[in-house]
Amino acid sequence: MHGPINEVIQFIDLSAYSIMFLVLVGFVGGLVSGFIGSGGAFVLTPAMMSLGVPGTVAVASNMCHxxxxxxxxxxxxxxxGQVDIKLGIIMGLFAEIGVQIGVMLQKHILDTWGPAASNLYVSFIFVCVLVIVGSIVMRDALTAKKAGGATSEPLLARRIQKIQLWPMISFKTANLRISMWFLVPVALATGMLAATIAVGGFIGVPGLMYIIGATSIVASATELVIAFVMGLGGTLLWAYYGMVDIRLVLLILGGSLFGVQLGAIGTTYVKEYMIKYVMGTIMLIVAVSRFFAIPKYLNNLNLTSVDPDSVVIMTRISFSVMCFALLIGATIILVSLFRARSLEKAVA
Amino acid sequence: MVQPLLENFPANRTTQLDREGNTSAAPGMKKKSFILVVTRNGHMAEPVMDYAITVADRLKYAILAVHTNTLPFFRDGGERNRLFAAAMQESSALFRQKAEARDVQVEHTGETGKIGKIVKRLCHTEKRIEFVIIDQGIRMEEVTSMAPVPVFSVIYTRSKAGAMTTHSNPMNTGDSRMSTTSRKRHVKNCFVFGGLTAGLYAAVFSHPDIIMTYLTKGGFYALLPVAVVLTVSYMHGNFTNSFWAALGIEGSNVKAPKQADVRQEKTDVPTVKKDTRPRAQVSA
Known part of the structure; x- marks a missing residue:
């Protein structure tokens, strides 16, 4: 099957501008991912597409990086000491199943109602998940900030942990014992969201915090293991069809590995609620960006008749707002990191 | 674990000589209780020394300071062992100097092996060790699982320890310090892995056509891009790690209490149940 697809794919020529752009976006995306566990990937696919990379190659290369x-x-x-490997691998394997379910669901929508409906579905999920989950995360972060950084285990997680339903699994680093039946839905939802909007962590990290009961530090760190398992599976699939442009992957990795190290270092300095704060901020701003993308899809479905020029402008605004969200997140992380470092030095 | 072949490193238990040439274990010391202070670093942190001396002074205890070389067979031609021994000499001299100022007796020993086992052995052979103080870098669980006496750690910031170590260095003989070698190692790694990464990137971008042909073939060739990115993640990952470390940007050393510890404390506290069993009553 990979032969015919390979023949029609056009890999772009790289200019100095596109190299710089990819390294920079990679760095900022890596910084955010290292800090909150995910979140850099959603900008990269449209960023690559804005350089003229075909959609499938952009998705495949994003997955591969x-x-x-x-x-x-x-x-x-x-x-x-922040990662619970056992939790990450179990969640990652079920998330992989979630990805397959998400892909099948999207394929079903595409076959039944066409590409515009599929795009509308993606935007709808984007806005719903980001607004609802982002608001919860943001509210929690602001409450913790007011309380001076003190956080308590969420009530829902405490109740769920009390339910003794076979098979019960203990997680040493996360310091919790929970039935596998509660892990599976969170993992499946993470995978389905990853298949839909490319960032499973927007469900995975809040799910680990509020349903499973892990701290935000452990949740964001464990999400990286989930992303690794999911990403490896996805990459093998895309590479099987010859869709990965290794040049793009290496350029993005060139920046993102600097970022991810710095983001991970940042988590050792800041208070726990900062992870929620950054995540909530990015999610809510990105939700705004998707509002600007919806008129385009409604036009395609002949449900509205917005002026095409306005649609183009709104699509550009949508992408710019996404980049803005990532930059805001990166700025908060860097400022918090260096402020906390200087405070630590001053105290000492 | 005894390591008699190492040069500049005490074979097992070696009591340091004080300035008068006598052993620091005074004749009346045997009857005293000891505080065991353990470090795995070449230089014991000064906040740990100060804390141990203060407590020993208050309780009228003596101190048994143990420097533990946990990597005696480190493959660097004995360089680490030599540096460790030199650092230990400096550190023990500083400790003795500080203790003398407070009239506290200090005995030093150099050990090699696992911290937990050493603490267990010393607690059983010395008999009068009342409690253990551990330096940073030693996991609390590692010691508490083996020690028959209470174990304490001293929380201090890295820069505080660093600032305090600068004012006294009586036995510096020109040897590079262990902390300095750590920084050097990062710079060295930065160049090594940076070079390897640059080589890999140069190889890919100088022959893009060949690379793209093979890596986009699909099928079993799918393993090629995965192998390439895993290699990059190893080389470039190590490079970026060393890069930030060489610039001095590393994770915070101030440890917040872990959620796990807090929960553990909760479960450790025994719940006192009201005794409802019937009691014999005496009625006159």
């Missing part, structure tokens, strides 16, 4: 980045981030954060 994600798992080594997650690996490096996970190793770094494991050294800080």
């Amino acid at each position: 994600k798992f080594p980045k997650a690996l490096v981030g996970a190793v770094k954060r494991y050294k800080y």
Whole structure:
């Protein structure tokens, strides 16, 4: 099957601008991923497409850069004692199943209602998940900030952990014991979201925090293991069809591995609620960006008749807002990191 | 674990000589209780020394300071062992100097092997060790699982320890310090892995056509891009890690109490149940 696809794929020529752009976006994306466990990938696919990379190659190359980045981030954060490998691998394997379900669901929508409906579905999920989950995360972060950084285990997680349903699994680093039946839905949802919007962590990390009961530090670090398992599976699949442009992957990795190290270092300095704060901020700003993309899809479905020029402008605004979200996240991380470092030095 | 073949490193238990040439274990010391202070670093942190001396002074205890070389067979031609021994000499002299100022007796020993086993052995052979103080870099569980006496750690910031170590270095003989070698190692790794990464990138981008032909063939050739990115993640990952470390940007050393520890404390506290069993009553 890979032969025919390979023949029609056009790999782009790289200019100095596109090289710089990819390294820079990779760095910022890596910084955010190292800190909150995921979140850099959603900008990279449209960023590559804006350079003229075909959609499938952009998705495949994004996937291929994600798992080594997650690996490096996970190793770094494991050294800080933040990663629960067992939790990450179990969740990652079920998330892989979730990815397949997500792909099938999207294929079904595509076959039944066409590409515009598929895009509308993606945007709808984007907005729903980001607004709802982002608001919860942000509210929790602001509450913790007001309380001076003190956080308590969420009520839902405490109740779920009390339910003794076979098979019960203990996680040493996360310091929790929970039935596998509660891990599976979170992992499946993570995989399905990853297949839909390319960032499973927007469900995975809050799920680990509020349903499973891990701390935000452990949740964001363990998400890197989940991303590695999912990314490796996805990459093998895309590479089987010859879709990975290794040049793009290496350029993005060139920046993102610097970023992911710095993001991981940042988690050792900041208070726990900062991870939620950065995540909530990015999710809510990205949700705004998707509002600007919806008119285009409604036009394609002949549900609205917005002026095409306005649609083009709105699509550009949508991408710019996404980049803005990532930059804001990266700025908060860097400022928090260097402020905390100087405070630590001053106290000493 | 005894390592008698190492040069500049005490074979097992070696009592340091004080300035008068006598052993620091005074005649009346045997009757005293000891505080065992353990470090795995060449230089014991000064906050740990200060804390141990203060407590020993208050309780009228003596101190048994143990420098543990946990990597005696490190493959660097004995360089690490030599540096460790030199650092230990400096550190023990500083400790003795500090202790003399407070009239506290200090005995030093150099050990090799696993910390937990050493603490266990010393607690059983010395008999009068009342509790253990551990330096940073030693896991609490490693010692508590083996020690028959209470174990304490001293929380201090890295820069505080660093600032305090600068004012006294009485036995510096020109040897490079262990902390310095760590920084050098990062710079060295930075160049080694940076070079390897640059080589790999140069190989890919100088022959893009050949690389792209093979890596986009699909099928079993799918393993090629995965292998390439895994190699990059190893080389470039190590390079970026060393890069930030060489610039001095490393993870914080101030450890917040882990959630696990907090929960552990909760479970450790025994719940006192009201005794509802019937009691014999005496009625006159």
